[in-house]
Amino acid sequence: MAGTDVLVDGPVVEGEAPARRVRLPADLGPCLVFLAVAAFFTIELWRDPHLRGVAANLNDQSLAEWFLAWSARVWSGDLALLTDRMNSPDGVNMMANTNNLFPGALLAPLTWAFGVPVTYVTLITLNLAGTASAWYLLFARPLGLDRLAATVGGLFCGFAPPMVSHSQAHINLTAWWLVPVIVYCVLRLVRGQTPVRTGVGLGLAVTAQVFTGEEVLFLTAVTLALLLVAYAALAPRAVLAVARPLAVGLGVAVASAAPFLARPLWTQFAGPQRGWEGLLPPEYFPADVASYWNFSPLTVGGWGGAAGRLAGHPAEMNTFFGWPVLLVLVLCAVRLWHHTFVRAAAVAGGILFAVSLGPEIVVNGVRTGLTGPYELIRGAPVLEWALPSRFALALVPLMAAVLALTVHEVLLSGRRRAVLLPVAVFAALVPLYPMPMRTAARPAVPAFFADGRWADCVRPGGVLVPVPLPNPANADSLRWAAAAGAAFGVPEGHYIGPWGYGTPRRPTSGLLAEVQSTGVAPGIGEAHRNQAREDARYWRASCVVLGPAPHRAELRLVLDQLYGPGADVADVRVWRLGSGT
Secondary structure, eight states, X not given: OOSBOTTTTOSOOTTSOOOOOOOHHHHHHHHHHHHHHHHHXXXXXXXXTTTEEETTOHHHHHHHHHHHHHHGGGGGTOOOSXXXXXXXXXXXXXXXXXXXXXHHHHTHHHHHHHOHHHHHHHHHHHHHHHHHHHHHHHXXXXXXXXXXXXXXXXXXXXXXXXXXXXXXXXXXXXXXXXHHHHHHHHHHHHTTSOHHHHHHHHHHHHHHHHTTOHHHHHHHHHHHHHHHHHHHHHOHHHHHHHHHHHHHHHHHHHHHHHHHHHHHHHHHHHSTTOOOTTSSOTTSSOOOGGGGGSBOTTBTTTTTOSGGGGSSSGGGOOOOBOHHHHHHHHHHHHXXXXXXXXXXXXXXXXXXXXXXXXXXXXXXXXXXXXXXXXXXXXXXXXXXXSOGGXXXXXXXXXXXXXXXXXXXXXXXXXXXXXXXXXXXXXXXXGGGOBOOOOEEEOOOOOHHHHTTGGGGTSOTTSEEEEESOOBTTBOTTHHHHHHTTTOSBBSSOSOEETTEESOOOOHHHHHHHHHHHHOOOOOOOHHHHHHHHHHHHHHTEEEEEEOSOTTHHHHHHHHHHHHOOOEEETTEEEEEOTTOO
């Protein structure tokens, strides 16, 4: 094989010894730097997690907090992946949703002690810092990169613009801290190191990632598969040499993961309330070509700018790497073209870039009418379910590896003029430094829920109808249930299911939503009351609770007419419905 192979042989310059292993205390410094950067980015949320929220995505934050409250229930023996704690009584298929089960369970003591909003901001912070630290350790230890080079790679992996963007409530898409563990296991397999034991570790890491963020695992698998194909074309003998240990290890990984994942994956793809595969068409979130060389408005280089218009949503800025990084990346690739890995990464990255453009090429907000390479995978199971622009997330570790390897090799060479390239790398990264996340005020959770008064009107596991009812357009009342530890069920909700997002409203729910929207209380007749009783029986509700809401006086009037006079309890109004049957 021509040149060197960073994966099989380690990142060494021809004829030189591998870099010595870094001692643990020396690794703490970069990890603390990553934590400081993450804390700076989330500082506005840390000021008051309970009363401040992500300005760009308050709705998804409410849902994520409910997921974290639900996942903490695993320690009480609630292992049901079809839960009736939302969309009662039909329930929600949690495997079809971004449930955050593994990190939520790990942080359950924090939830119990300080409340789920503190867990939420902690998870955002640790996802970024943990991802950066995990990649740093992979670069510095198994790959043997210089500590400074590994720091560059870790910073880019943890704080690249797509990671910063998805921190706005898409916490499942920022949880990449297990991916370096998966990559490490794959590296051990291709190096022929204890395939059976490594395969077991790989299976366990994959299992944990499934319950942390399946889409991240999907993107990781796609990237590794593309690298394998590229290696097969560029260095077929090297691939044949590692085929046996790789096959053995992957087989052991599947066998190790199967007992944990067989039932959950069946639930996800064939179980009740499974998600609708065509949730969003690929035309919905393509990557604008111009977005690649623009700066994200969440970073130093693009702060306050208008480039965000090139993305479909502030939390979907997957491609805003900025022109300096792209330019430096090309220079680094040219400098390291003798590495098989760099050439393979260029092939894999080129494919990911092409697919991210979606079915029709868009440039600077203008649809060109040109068919994008994404059309080649349209109709392919699983592949077409991902939003096109999110394939660019997988570019981050590939780009980071090339940048870090360049810094490493230049520092190792000792040539003064060559140092200009690492300087250019650092200069290109400066505009990508994240600015503090924008936050917005949100109402306090009613004391009725926060202080446990809800238990006076609904038994644990029963159904409480919050008004406003949660829905994809307004999920704030899910925070009330989250504050109670998801101890009771709520009708409807904000989730992915057979109907796409949410579920069709019951007539009473639709009536209340109209009153909340218009402020007009219609005349309530016997037909309305009969329907309200029927809907309460369908929901199996024990009580209806009116909390803070627009046009609250009109909602209270309508509810009094539907269910009879309610009672003020703490800071809410309650209508008791008996058993709800």
